[in-house]
Amino acid sequence: MTNLPNLLTLVRIFLVPLLVAALVQQNLSIHWNRTLILPNDLFALTVFLAAGLTDLLDGYLARRWKQVTTVGTLLDPVADKLLVSAALISLVQTRVLPGWLVILIISREFAVSGLRSIASA
Secondary structure, three states, rough: OOOOOHHHOOOHHHHHHHHHHHOOOOOOOEEOOOOOEHHHHHHHHHHHHHHHHHHHHHHHHHHHOOOOOHHHHHHHHHHHHHHHHHHHHHHOOOOOHHHHHHHHHHHHHHHHHHHHHHHHH
């Protein structure tokens, strides 16, 4: 039997490069019959929200179906950090956010993760 929560976590990890491409590319957009359907900023928002939905869904399903695994427990926070860090770094690249702020946020995230791992040990 396939572990759907772990698969959703992997999907979230694979959405990270798509999110980065959508954020940093200026001419990335979705067209249909020469009509603009989705510009790159809305496409990036859609990818980020889809990834967030997979985060919500994988945790819910893992607990509901009693499919909490060691791999999922380790991989889920990594996927979250990858998604948020990639989005923030991409926003620095496009000059939407200042670099010092992103360094501060990412450092805090990793410090909290480190303290949690020390506390759990």
